[in-house]
Amino acid sequence: MIIDPVLLTVSLVVAATPILLAAIGELVVERAGVLNLGVEGMMIVGAITGFATAVQTGSPVLGFVAAAAGGAALSLVFAGLTQGLLSNQVATGLALTLFGIGFSALIGQSYSGVRPPSIGGPLFGPLAGLPVIGPVLFGYDWVVYLALLLVLGTGLFLARTRAGLILRAVGENAEAAHALGYPVVRVRTLAIAFGGACAGLGGGYLSLVRVPQWTDGMTAxxxxxxxxxVVFASWRPGRALFGAWLFGGISVLQLRLQAAGIAIPAQYLAMAPYLATILALVILSWKGGRGLAPAALGKPFHAAR
Structure with missing residues (x-):
């Protein structure tokens, strides 16, 4: 079986979209100096809230709104605990991931085997029928283009706007930013809410488009x-896009290789995307990539100190 490069390209972009959405949200959170390890939990909460809302209302758009709201709600719990009560960011993020997995399994019991409403065809309609460039450039639903716009918008926000510079200042030195009169806790809370909403959107895309169905632990x-x-991208939005496409490409390629009957055990092919991610992080660490992280990443802040 010959692997069609056009189909492979289209498939990898779709596969990368939920990861890209979550990564862009987490990138903003970390640029504000907060380490949120609850992304997995926020994604799966977004997946079930979006799926349930879309099924109940018949509207996938409302489903995505609910997915973003579900992820943002869980992220605000994280913000309240870490920014208000100064709980440990790592432990809190891990706890919320476990909570999200359990909560989604409870809510999703009655949705197993249910099909959600369709999100519709390609956003640009007839243009998707053009040879080669049609499906590659125009053959996607509106959420894919929204994710690309978020990458562009995030890059411009961080580099070209006053609010973005303030957020970066908070992530580099929260005490100095506070001394200059910037509302550190508010900036971090807004960044966390944005990150949670993006993670929720990513989860909603998994359950409404990528799969589309509900199964426990579907974020996998x-x-x-x-x-x-985010680490692979050195906290830069453009590189995050490349990293998500790289992971999506490897994920789709291993499925295509299995379908082509390549004589490699399926378990090894399934491990390939995760091994590639680990390898990329090892190479980045070897080249000193950790020094590119925001200086205040993971450090708690209290105005009274």
Missing amino acids: GAGWIALAI
């Missing part, structure tokens, strides 16, 4: 891959 580590992509 996508949130952890998003966290790794």
